[in-house]
Amino acid sequence: MKVAHKISTKNKLFLKREQSLDAxxxxxxxxxxFSKLNGKTWINxxxxxxxxxxxxxxxxxxxxxxxxxxxxxxERDLDIIYDLVISKVEEIIYYGSHETKLKYRFGxxxxxxxxxxxxxxxxxxxxxxxxxxxxxxxxACSSFPNHENYKARGEYFxxxx
Numbered sequence: 001m002k003v004a005h006k007i008s009t010k011n012k013l014f015l016k017r018e019q020s021l022d023a024x025x026x027x028x029x030x031x032x033x034f035s036k037l038n039g040k041t042w043i044n045x046x047x048x049x050x051x052x053x054x055x056x057x058x059x060x061x062x063x064x065x066x067x068x069x070x071x072x073x074x075e076r077d078l079d080i081i082y083d084l085v086i087s088k089v090e091e092i093i094y095y096g097s098h099e100t101k102l103k104y105r106f107g108x109x110x111x112x113x114x115x116x117x118x119x120x121x122x123x124x125x126x127x128x129x130x131x132x133x134x135x136x137x138x139x140a141c142s143s144f145p146n147h148e149n150y151k152a153r154g155e156y157f158x159x160x161x
Contacts, residue, residue: 029151031045032044035158040125040126043136043138046157049142051080052080054069058089062134069140070095070139070140071141072142078101082105086110091111092111092112095121099114118146137157
């Protein structure tokens with residue numbers, strides 16, 4: 001009986017955390033818990049267009065996390081997310097053309113994949129066999145040139161699920 005009580009309490013705490021984060025973010029595409037599919041919680045954080053916003057998101061999500069991150073020409077300060085990634089992220093799925101800094105900083109510590117586009121990244125996340133994991137789409141980059149803005153990118157991501 002105590003085990004069932006602990007499990008239901010844990011589920012209640014998880015739901016409360018999701019509700020709190022949803023309430024915190026009234027902006028669509030910012031820490032938007034939008035689906036539970038294949039044992040995974042899918043989170044649309046397309047509004048995160050820089051590494052600081054992504055750091056906030058990773059910090060506020062219970063691990064483990066599959067982080068889908070995109071291509072940017074801007075320099076990313078990976079030091080600000082290093083401890084968060086090491087402690088919470090199980091897998092990084094990068095989409096875009098060749099990127100070395102992210103790969104070399106985390107590739108030997110966290111499972112790392114590089115794919116061409118968001119659709120391929122989602123397919124890879126679906127293949128992850130872990131249950132009770134969050135898939136965080138937090139690109140840490142601009143939506144251009146593939147999408148008009150972060151809203152269009154976020155809708156595209158949600159429609160893939």
